[in-house]
Amino acid sequence: MGSRASSLLREEDIEEIKKETGFSHSQITRLYSRFHSLDKGENGALSREDFQRIPELAINPLGDRIINAFFPEGTNKKYTAREDQVNFRGFMRTLAHFRPVEDNEKNKDLTSGEPLNSRTNKLHFAFQLYDLDRDDKISRDELLQVLRMMVGVNISDEQLGSIADRTIQEADTNGDMCISFSEFTKVLEKVDVEQKMSIRFLH
Amino acid sequence: MEGFWAVFFPVLRVWFTCLVVLIMLPAMFGISLGITETYMKILLKTLEWATHRIQRASRAEEILKRSASNGLIQRNDSSLEQEIEELRRNRPKSAERGDFTLSDVLYFSTRGIESIVEDDVTQRFTSEELVSWNLLTRTNNNFQYISLRLTVLWGVGVVVRYCILLPLRVKGWLSELVHLMCYRICARGLSATIHYHNKQNRPKRGGICVANHTSPIDVVILANDGCYAMVGQVHGGLMGVLQRAMERSCPHIWFERAEMRDRHLVTQRLRDHVNNKTKLPILIFPEGTCINNTSVMMFKKGSFEIGGTIYPVAIKYDPQFGDAFWNSSKYSMVSYLLRMMTSWAIVCNVWYLPPMTQEEGEDAVQFANRVKSTIAQQGGLVDLAWDGGLKRAKVKESFKEQQQKKYSHMVVGDDSSD
Numbered sequence: 001m002g003s004r005a006s007s008l009l010r011e012e013d014i015e016e017i018k019k020e021t022g023f024s025h026s027q028i029t030r031l032y033s034r035f036h037s038l039d040k041g042e043n044g045a046l047s048r049e050d051f052q053r054i055p056e057l058a059i060n061p062l063g064d065r066i067i068n069a070f071f072p073e074g075t076n077k078k079y080t081a082r083e084d085q086v087n088f089r090g091f092m093r094t095l096a097h098f099r100p101v102e103d104n105e106k107n108k109d110l111t112s113g114e115p116l117n118s119r120t121n122k123l124h125f126a127f128q129l130y131d132l133d134r135d136d137k138i139s140r141d142e143l144l145q146v147l148r149m150m151v152g153v154n155i156s157d158e159q160l161g162s163i164a165d166r167t168i169q170e171a172d173t174n175g176d177m178c179i180s181f182s183e184f185t186k187v188l189e190k191v192d193v194e195q196k197m198s199i200r201f202l203h
Numbered sequence: 204m205e206g207f208w209a210v211f212f213p214v215l216r217v218w219f220t221c222l223v224v225l226i227m228l229p230a231m232f233g234i235s236l237g238i239t240e241t242y243m244k245i246l247l248k249t250l251e252w253a254t255h256r257i258q259r260a261s262r263a264e265e266i267l268k269r270s271a272s273n274g275l276i277q278r279n280d281s282s283l284e285q286e287i288e289e290l291r292r293n294r295p296k297s298a299e300r301g302d303f304t305l306s307d308v309l310y311f312s313t314r315g316i317e318s319i320v321e322d323d324v325t326q327r328f329t330s331e332e333l334v335s336w337n338l339l340t341r342t343n344n345n346f347q348y349i350s351l352r353l354t355v356l357w358g359v360g361v362v363v364r365y366c367i368l369l370p371l372r373v374k375g376w377l378s379e380l381v382h383l384m385c386y387r388i389c390a391r392g393l394s395a396t397i398h399y400h401n402k403q404n405r406p407k408r409g410g411i412c413v414a415n416h417t418s419p420i421d422v423v424i425l426a427n428d429g430c431y432a433m434v435g436q437v438h439g440g441l442m443g444v445l446q447r448a449m450e451r452s453c454p455h456i457w458f459e460r461a462e463m464r465d466r467h468l469v470t471q472r473l474r475d476h477v478n479n480k481t482k483l484p485i486l487i488f489p490e491g492t493c494i495n496n497t498s499v500m501m502f503k504k505g506s507f508e509i510g511g512t513i514y515p516v517a518i519k520y521d522p523q524f525g526d527a528f529w530n531s532s533k534y535s536m537v538s539y540l541l542r543m544m545t546s547w548a549i550v551c552n553v554w555y556l557p558p559m560t561q562e563e564g565e566d567a568v569q570f571a572n573r574v575k576s577t578i579a580q581q582g583g584l585v586d587l588a589w590d591g592g593l594k595r596a597k598v599k600e601s602f603k604e605q606q607q608k609k610y611s612h613m614v615v616g617d618d619s620s621d
Contacts, residue, residue, distance in 0.1 A: 054318055055593050057319060058597065059602040060311055060318070061311060062311040063603075066312055066315035095319075095320065098313065126306075129312055130305075152604055163614070167303060187305050196306075197309055197313055201275065202277055
């Protein structure tokens with residue numbers, strides 16, 4: 001229930017999350033309620049099934065890739081107790097990428113030196129949706145797989161293949177037939193990423 | 204110690220007799236002594252005062268903002284096509300071999316994250332979040348300790364609810380189970396104040412009454428103002444006892460669990476009942492499950508294939524006095540009833556809407572949607588197309604395929620190969 005959930009979140013935790021992500025106090029408590037309501041097993045962590053229970057996410061063609069973004073590889077003990085579970089810290093850290101960028105955003109003292117919702121970090125989130133094996137390169141194969149997820153069965157293999165080839169051709173500048181993060185950034189330099197990858201909170 | 208009990212029991216007895224005389228007898232005859240009305244007025248005043256205190260104590264602007272919209276984020280309403288067009292705005296369009304940009308993925312990722320933070324469906328299966336607190340801990344989501352007076356008031360409230368209201372209601376509820384008047388007692392037992400609107404549209408014999416579903420109490424509320432034939436599964440346990448009790452007052456239509464799976468059998472039996480014009484109107488909840496009374500979800504088309512006149516009814520509970528929603532995955536029937544009996548009261552509005560029939564060229568699904576919008580509009584509820592069955596089941600793959608198809612059109616244009 002609501003009151004019990006917010007009492008499980010201690011003030012120190014809220015402060016830490018505030019520093020790391022930049023969310024306000026009330027946003028963090030409300031997101032904690034949401035986290036708690038998604039957590040059907042009541043064990044303080046979300047599994048992939050918990051995410052898939054959201055119908056709108058289940059019908060999103062890239063739903064699985066987005067869910068995957070919450071589960072970073074390797075176990076960083078702060079965010080995941082096990083590989084297939086994400087705790088509230090990890091949940092907030094991923095959501096922080098979609099926080100809107102304020103004009104007067106002061107840099108808080110973060111270890112990485114850049115806020116999680118900066119343009120670069122947002123682009124990195126999008127890059128990782130394509131980069132299936134997390135090797136910092138988007139290969140033709142990976143691009144094909146993601147394209148296939150997005151279009152389903154409606155486009156033939158050849159057509160999809162030529163779309164992938166054309167995309168890599170246009171983006172690739174160093175000739176390795178893969179798209180690196182800097183090449184990806186260059187392709188999207190005119191896109192208003194800060195606005196498109198932001199969620200407007202009402203409070 | 205013994206002396207205490209010796210005094211206590213007679214006092215208790217006198218007290219209960221008083222209560223029986225003052226509450227149950229009038230209820231049986233449908234007369235009101237005005238006690239409930241006074242109680243409600245006092246309750247309202249107290250809750251208003253409590254809200255004032257909370258508003259004064261915490262920063263008033265925060266509460267005001269929250270009351271403007273109870274949602275967490277502002278959802279983007281524009282369509283897939285619009286959004287992707289915007290994303291591609293800055294690139295030259297090459298219509299030759301399909302149009303795909305790496306930025307297309309931004310649309311899906313933002314929508315996905317939005318649905319993780321707040322989605323239309325899963326929030327319907329938990330109790331509604333209140334803007335102002337109604338002094339029940341169970342609805343306390345974001346309200347902290349405000350003042351001593353408020354806490355004292357809450358404490359008094361607990362005492363009143365558990366020591367006075369609860370015993371009253373349990374005694375009243377247990378003693379008269381088997382009669383049409385039992386519904387009136389139940390309603391009184393729950394301090395139910397029901398406002399019926401448009402009584403001229405009340406369902407008539409040989410018709411089908413459809414309503415939105417929030418809790419088992421819906422039945423009590425509707426049956427207070429007319430006799431209906433219920434449809435449903437034979438249950439075991441407490442529900443089973445109640446069902447068999449209800450059999451004796453009006454003929455109902457109960458199905459065995461195995462029969463429910465045979466849709467034709469069910470439809471046939473219902474059709475026979477409806478065609479017999481002397482039989483009572485059937486009461487059906489087409490959503491199939493309890494929703495939390497902020498929205499109306501998909502109406503299953505089965506009830507609309509029977510033929511006959513449909514009498515839509517909209518039921519809206521006032522959440523200030525007590526949350527009537529039954530979260531069956533979280534609370535059992537007994538604990539739900541306990542919660543109901545320890546709420547302040549059940550206040551609800553029932554609107555009888557004009558009868559509707561299936562029009563020419565309209566299939567059952569369209570008819571169901573039409574009825575659903577009428578009910579949603581009257582009750583001030585959100586009209587959703589999602590299936591209430593999503594409470595327990597997974598969403599169908601076909602919806603994902605629809606999304607994929609839409610996106611493919613954007614990529615290859617309208618002259619796609621298939």
